[in-house]
Amino acid sequence: MVKGNRPMTLVGAGYRPELSGLFHGEQPVVDCFELIADRYFGDKGFGRPWELRRIAGVPKIAHGLCGNAASVHGPDTAYLEQIRRLADAIEAIAYSDHMALTGVTGRALGHLAPNLYDDELLAAARRNITKMVAITGRRVRLENLATKTMITGSKYTPEEFYLRLLDESDEWDCLLDLTNIWINSRNRDVDPVQFIDAIPPHRIGYIHLAGGMLSHGEWIDSHSHAVHAEVFELLDHLLARAAPDVIIIERDGNWTGADSDVRDDLIRVRQIVARHQQADTTQHTQFAAAGIPQRTAAGAKGL
DSSP states (O other), X not given: OXXXXXXXXEXXXXXXXXXXXXXXXXXXXXXXXXXXXXXXXXXXSOSSHHHHHHTTTSOEEEEOSOOOOSSSSOOOHHHHHHHHHHHHHHTOSEEEEESSEEEETTEEEEEEEXXXXXXXXXHHHHHHHHHHXXXXXXXXXXXXXXXXXXXXXXXXXXXHHHHHHHHHOSSEEEEEEHHHHHHHHHHSSOOHHHHHHHSOGGGEEEEEEOEEEEXXXXXXXXXXXXXXXXXXXXXXXXXXXXXXXXXEXXXXXXXXXXXXXXXXXXXXXXXXXXXXXXXXXXXXXXHHHTTOOOOOXXXXXXX
């Protein structure tokens, strides 16, 4: 859907049973939601089939945890085939994973890890993305990590690697986690605005927002609190130059009060989106009245 000259941005949340009130009932408060794909894999059929039946009919994103995109070992073929089977079944509007090392041959790490960011990994990541696209049949969105770790011998910072890979491969787009960017700026020498501005607007596929926590002097991407005010400021800045397809709120813990937190965050996101939509429409009208041709906002694209 397009309003003015900017596509409508869908606003949703990561699907969690603990937040079922957001997704069900007569008036769901989300336009779409993101499924952790790995939770629904099964040898026969799918895991949690009752959940998949309950959420039929709402636009969904398949979000993988074990794509192993930033690894010389690369993604497992059987894993990607599971992604495709699920994404096809739920008619996923997008497929995403992480710019992370998630395993070595025959063994999963169980978490999202950084790697030695050098030219060898850059070439491997380019091959991995090609494989992910070929097997899943979908353009992949890859998420930037929150990491305080820089592995000795790295040629690039995590941010430099992410940007360099955008230049090296045009087969993927960004799942830009603004909370991760902000957390990295608190734990390392990262300029969040400079990093956002370095990404071509048309390569920003969709957005993650969440709330982290401060532990022993370091910020952690815990998905356990309301979205930080500083992260909303980054979203405001980003929407002035880009038109992401979707904005997703994530919550994975500290469930007391979580439903209220996420509802408030969704309201705040919609207010920011609406303000930029209105500004874009007003500018478009003014340019049209003056007979000035205008390009589509921020490299806008469809899902």
